[in-house]
Amino acid sequence: MLKKAITVLAGTMVAAAVCAAGAVQLRSSHPDAYTVRRGDTLWGISAKFLVKPWLWPEIWQANPQVRNPHLIYPGDVLNLSFIGGGPALKLEPSVHREGEAVPAIPLDALKTFLKDLRVMDSSAVSKAPYVVGLEEDQLDGTSGQNIYVRGLDSQPGQRWAIVRPEHMFRGFDDGSGGTAIYGDELYANAAMVRSPWEEDFDNGSGHLRRGRDMGLEVKVIGTAEMLRAGDPSTLLVLDSISEIRKGDRLMPVDDKPYDPYFYPHAPQNLPKDGRVIAFTGAMDAVGPHQVVALSVGSKEGVDNGTTFAVWQPGDTIHDDVAGDSWRRGVGPRVTLPPEYIGHVMVFRTFDHISYALRNAGYNGRPFPPGIAPLGVIGxxxxxxxxxxxxxxxxxxxxxxxxxxxxxxxxxxxxxxxxxxxxxxxxxxxxxxxxxxxxxxxxxxxxxxxxxxxxxxxxxxxxxxxxxxxxGPRAIAAQLEGSKAFAKDFLLRHNIPTARYAVFTELNPALAYVRQHGAPIVIKADGLAAGKGVVVALTLADAELALHDMLGAHAFGDASARVVIEEFLDGEEASYIVMSDGQHALPMASSQDHKRRDEGDLGPNTGGMGAYSPAPVVTPEVEKRILKEVIEPTLRGMAAEGAPFIGFLYAGLMIDKSGAPKVIEFNVRFGDPETQPIMLRLKSDLVELVEAALDGRLAQTRAQWDARPSLGVVLAAAGYPGGVRSGDVIDGLDANPGADAKVFHAGTKLDAEGRVLTAGGRVLTVCALGKDIAAAREHAYDAVAKIRFDGAFCRRDIAHRALRR
The missing domain is CATH 3.40.50.20 (Rossmann fold)
Incomplete structure (x- = not known):
């Protein structure tokens, strides 16, 4: 019987497709050979050899000439060998196989869960035939007595299972789970629940919540045979393990035999939100035959043998070191990372619920209560x-x-x-x-x-x-794929941006810039690797850019159409969010340096450096960006049938009043902004991405290193024009210093393993510091250790921040 409810996360274990190096790990105590004994299970045998028992299919190399090579029998001798550098288990070819094969699970220990219990949709149970009365109007019925049933369409002689509701499994929008026992008491989310027919749960916050019905567990308490049809029908109780009562329901007898011959394996698909929602025994019980209920089932692609990881959510604590040392519990709140604490294997599935067995090799730690998003190991x-x-x-x-x-x-x-x-x-x-x-x-x-x-x-x-x-679908990616589309979208949804006009012919475009004068901005409509924007400070520059794009088609089809914009005064900033289609999770703000030369001079590039956070994005400015730019953009994309899921990058101009205007949209993380931002991110990026994919960003927060970070791009001579490649890069093996990291871009390895240049932007050297000045000093110290012919970089990254 499932006794306690927990809401620790259950994450799928994903195996490698082949025995790649490091994918299959043997236990340090593994035997070199093992003789299978009666009472063994495949689940237990796999745990004797493997750190990750779900990788059993990767090492099982049964001899094809033996009978049923996919099964294991008592008396089989399993020999460990190595094939192609990876471990493999093979049968001794002379073994004589007798008796029944070893099942995947201990059948006797799990008899109740294999035979007596079912999980069904509660509406199906409520509509099922029910016992309205018993022979001689008794309160309880047993074997050999008649019962009277309403709603039964059956022929005499047909057998029926008599069932009684036991547990109602429930889920909530925040991903937590609960379970209620029928006619008894059960703790769910630290609160006592007395009735399965109430959807009220106390989640420990002092108020009740109405949950989502995930399935009603019923127990088979007997069987009966139809004697006479009618309303009510008369049935004879053939056997029972409990007294039959008014209100008990009838279901068809399930005579399909249970197939115990399956093996542990990774799931075919990653369930959107899987977790342990109930388990047998006491809250702190630990045992190799403990059964848990999971919030995923056959409708989510789970089958027998599917193996899941169980994670303990990280506690949220106060950082008393960073806080006031003499007052505990007042420092900044820090969420510790989740810990992997074991795994379970599914042995019976229903639509949205499954039963799973705790691993035999478990380390003895109990499953703790708590709420956490889906986690995956392997x-x-x-x-x-x-x-x-x-x-x-x-x-x-x-x-x-x-x-x-x-x-x-x-x-x-x-x-x-x-x-x-x-x-x-x-x-x-x-x-x-x-x-x-x-x-x-x-x-x-x-x-x-x-x-x-x-x-x-x-x-x-x-x-x-x-x-x-x-990432966004192609229809949503037009925000970057076409600057004309983006500008028209901004106009439709009243999102602040520069005034503009779109042209496909050279002469009308030239007339427009001559009318409006310089400075003015010329943009190729399509993708141009970040180089299709010209900030023309003179009319001659503007005309030259138009001749290049519309006349000479410098960027091919990307410049068959151009957008001409007014020049905006202010300070640029990059504001990037993750979006799940409805909600936005802000990333750390940053500022890019697009021009090649110091002082923001020279041609535009993909970016010569960046730092995070951007001081210009104050808390007040950030509120305006979210309210005036990000939120209406997400609403607008959804309204136009193109919900945006992915990284959304808004290139902004912030004026002196703090008002943001959109310069451009990118539908991915910026480069080089990503590099310093990732250096500051303390949260698990996988968890953030999965929260976005599962529509959970409204309940998700990112944790950041309070220290700023800065990245300097090392480029090859000639960038952003033609560059040579193949120059050896020296100094990469030197220690860049504490809190520094060198990220590669235009690099490749030669046959000798040396790192060579292979592009315009070659490296981004990043560092953290107590402030922007310290981060910049650390980054440039690391830059000084790296050498290649023609290397150059800007020496004034973060000059705006340092002038503040």
């Missing part, structure tokens, strides 16, 4: 891109305790050298190749870095294939 994440942004994202994603491996396609030398990260040689424009890679590697989550695959529809392709990917 996760494989794909990052699409090859720049400094993607190196920073991969680096941060790998820090999640739920991630085993990050793949970057195509990546660079930095991602190739990062621990726990590897590259895959697939171009960002090869959408079919990226999808094939994700399927072949059984990737659990994909994060898209650059704009090109987003505008091309990579998110649509992945989602149509049933894969989880973070």
């Amino acid at each position: 996760m494989k994440v794909l990052v699409i891109g090859n720049g400094g942004r993607e190196h920073a994202l991969a680096w941060k994603l790998k820090q999640s305790p739920r991630v085993d491996e990050v793949i970057v396609a195509p990546g660079n030398a930095g991602t190739a050298r990062e621990r726990g990260v590897r590259n895959a040689d697939v171009a960002v424009t090869d959408l079919d190749g990226l999808l094939k890679l994700a399927k072949g590697e059984k990737v659990d989550l994909t994060v898209v870095g650059p704009e090109v695959p987003l505008v091309a529809g990579v998110v649509d392709k992945f989602r149509n294939a049933g894969l989880r990917i973070f």
Whole structure:
């Protein structure tokens, strides 16, 4: 019987598709050979050999010539060997197999959960035939007595199961779970619940909440045979384990035999929100045969053998060191990271509930109460891109305790050298190749870095294939894919931006700039790698830009149409949020440096450096940005049938009054803003991304290092024009210093493992500091240790912040 409710998170364990190095880990105490005994279970045997028993299919190499090679029998001898560098278990070929195969689970210990219990939709139970009376109007009925049932459509001789509701499983919008016992008392979310028919739960905050019905558990208490049809019908009780009462329900007898021969495996799909919602025994009980109920079932793709991780949510505590040392509990609040504490294997499923068995190799810690988002262990994440942004994202994603491996396609030398990260040689424009890679590697989550695959529809392709990917669909990615679309959108939804006009012909465009004069801004409509914007300080510059774009088609189709904007005075800032389609989670503010040369002179680039936070984005300004820009943008996209899910980057101009105007939208994290922002992010990026994908951002907060960070781009000679590649980069193995990190962009490895230049922006050197000045000093100290021919950087990153 399920006795206690908990709301710790249950995360799926995801196995590698092949026995990649480090994917399959043997227990330090594993045997070299094991003889299977009666009473063994596959669940227990796998735990003797593997740290992660759900990877059993990866090491099981049964001889094909033996009978039923996928099963294991008492007397089988399992020998551990190594094939291709990975562990493998093989049967001795001469073994004589007898008797019944070893089941996956201890059948006798779980008999009640296999035979007596079912979980059904409560409406189906309420509509089921019910006992209206008993023979001689007794209060209780037993074997050999007649019972009278209403609502039964049956023929004489048909057998029926007599069931009684036991538990109502409930869920809440914040992801927590609860369960109520029928006719007894059960603790749910630290509150006593007495009736299953009430949807009222006290969540410990002193008020009642109405939960969502996840399934009603009923117990089979007997069987009966139809004697005479009618209203009511007469049935004979054949057997019972409890007295039959008025109100008990009837269900068809389930004669389908239980198949105990399955093996532990990773889930086929990642459930949106899975957690342990109830378990057997006392709250602090620990045992190898403990059964738990999970909030996911067959409708979420869960089947027998699916293995989940269980995580203990991190406590939220006060940082008394950072606070007032003589007053405890008044420092800033810090949420500790979740801890992996064990795993469970599903052995019976219903629509939205499943029963699972606690692992035999469990470390003895009880399942604690608490609420936390879905967690995954053994996760494989794909990052699409090859720049400094993607190196920073991969680096941060790998820090999640739920991630085993990050793949970057195509990546660079930095991602190739990062621990726990590897590259895959697939171009960002090869959408079919990226999808094939994700399927072949059984990737659990994909994060898209650059704009090109987003505008091309990579998110649509992945989602149509049933894969989880973070980024906007192509229709929403038009916010960056077409500057004309973005400007028209801003105008439709009354979002502040510069006055503008759109042209496809050279002569009308020239006439427009001559009428309005300089300074003025010329933008290619489409994607131009961050180089399609010209801030023309003179009329000659504006005319030259128009001739390049509309006359010479300098950016191909991207400049077949141009947007001409008024020049805005003020200070630029980058404001990036994560969006789940309705809600926004702000990232740390930042400021980019677009011009190539000191003093914000020279041609526009993809960005020569950035720092975070941006002092110009004060708390008051941030409120205005959210209210006047971000929120109406998300509402507008949803209203136009293109809800925005992903990173939304608003390039802003802040005037002296603090009023923001949109310069441009990007539909992905900025580069180089990502690098210093990731250095400051303390939260688990995987959890933030999954909260966005699951629509939970309204209940999610990001934690940040209070110290500012700064990144300096090291570029190759000639950037942003033509650059040479293949120069050896020295100094990368030197310690960049405490709280510093070098992120790669235009780099590659040669046959000897040396790092070579391979692009315009080569590296972003980032550092934290107690203030902007200290962060800049640390970053430039690290820059001084790196050398390659033609290297250059701006020496005035954060000059605006330092003048404040």
